Amino acid sequence: MVRILLADERIVVRRGLRALLETCQNFEVCAEACNGREAIELAINHKPDIAILDIPLPIVDGIEATRQIRKETPATEVMIFTLHNGEDEIRRVLDAGARGYVFKSEPDEQIVKAIEAMARHRAFFSSDLSEALFDNFIERQGSGNHSMALTTREREVVRLIAEGKSNKGIAYLLDISIKTVETHRSAAMRKVNVHSTAQLVRYAVRCRLIVP
Numbered sequence: 001m002v003r004i005l006l007a008d009e010r011i012v013v014r015r016g017l018r019a020l021l022e023t024c025q026n027f028e029v030c031a032e033a034c035n036g037r038e039a040i041e042l043a044i045n046h047k048p049d050i051a052i053l054d055i056p057l058p059i060v061d062g063i064e065a066t067r068q069i070r071k072e073t074p075a076t077e078v079m080i081f082t083l084h085n086g087e088d089e090i091r092r093v094l095d096a097g098a099r100g101y102v103f104k105s106e107p108d109e110q111i112v113k114a115i116e117a118m119a120r121h122r123a124f125f126s127s128d129l130s131e132a133l134f135d136n137f138i139e140r141q142g143s144g145n146h147s148m149a150l151t152t153r154e155r156e157v158v159r160l161i162a163e164g165k166s167n168k169g170i171a172y173l174l175d176i177s178i179k180t181v182e183t184h185r186s187a188a189m190r191k192v193n194v195h196s197t198a199q200l201v202r203y204a205v206r207c208r209l210i211v212p
Contacts, residue, residue: 002119003030005048007039007065008081009058013104017052017081020108027115036060043069048076050118053098055082055089063093070097077118081111099123099193123193150188157184161197162204 004021006014006029014032021027030046033039036057043051051069055062066078079100080093090101102114103126110126117124150158153174160170167185171178185200194200 001028002026002050002115003028003046003048004115005029005031005033005039005043005046005051005076007033007036007042007051007053007057007062009034009054009056013054017111020111021115024112034058036062036065039065040068040072043076044072047073050077050079050100050115052079052081052115055080055084055093063089063096066093066098067096077121079114079118079124101125117195120190121193122190122195150191151184154184154188154191157181158188158200158204161185162201 004027006017008014008017011034014034018029018032021029030048031042033042036053037059039051039053039057040060051066053062053065057065060068062080062082066080069076069078077100078096078098079102080098081102081104083104084090085103093101100114100118100123102111102124106114106126114124156174157170160173165173167178167181170181174181189195189200192200192203194203
């Protein structure tokens with residue numbers, strides 16, 4: 001069961017989101033907050049798997065609440081659920097530790113998809129977020145030496161993927177099975193929180209696994 005904290009100033013938003021989540025058998029809303037200070041306190045007390053926050057929260061805004069929740073309960077993923085799409089706000093909330101950013105205008109299935117991804121500790125961003133902002137997120141992940149979390153073989157596979165090699169070609173070069181290549185590829189993508197080959201290539205470039 002994925003335990004979720006909701007934090008939004010407007011009760012109608014919390015009610016709507018709760019109603020959506022209650023249609024999913026594996027989601028449970030464990031607490032609701034109407035301001036940032038309450039969200040932090042409830043996160044510490046309940047230790048939810050995911051905290052879903054708006055940015056303009058009273059008393060303590062969503063950016064600072066994100067920072068405090070990630071500090072006090074690091075196992076809790078934070079997903080921003082908001083109408084705000086200013087680049088400065090997006091950058092600041094990602095710097096604070098959120099790994100999900102979803103607009104309230106997204107259809108229900110995308111919201112559910114985002115929460116499912118975050119429950120697996122994978123980043124998720126609304127498709128309307130700019131490429132530049134996503135690149136900035138990937139760059140920061142790279143600067144934090146996330147590539148060092150990859151095994152030697154995973155780094156080899158990522159490098160070869162970034163160089164345009166197919167799974168079959170990588171298997172031949174490394175003398176391993178195609179299935180093993182796919183396993184290393186999936187593990188690497190999960191560790192660095194990317195969801196496509198294009199994102200994995202950008203990650204490889206940012207982390208200097210290849211020379212662009």
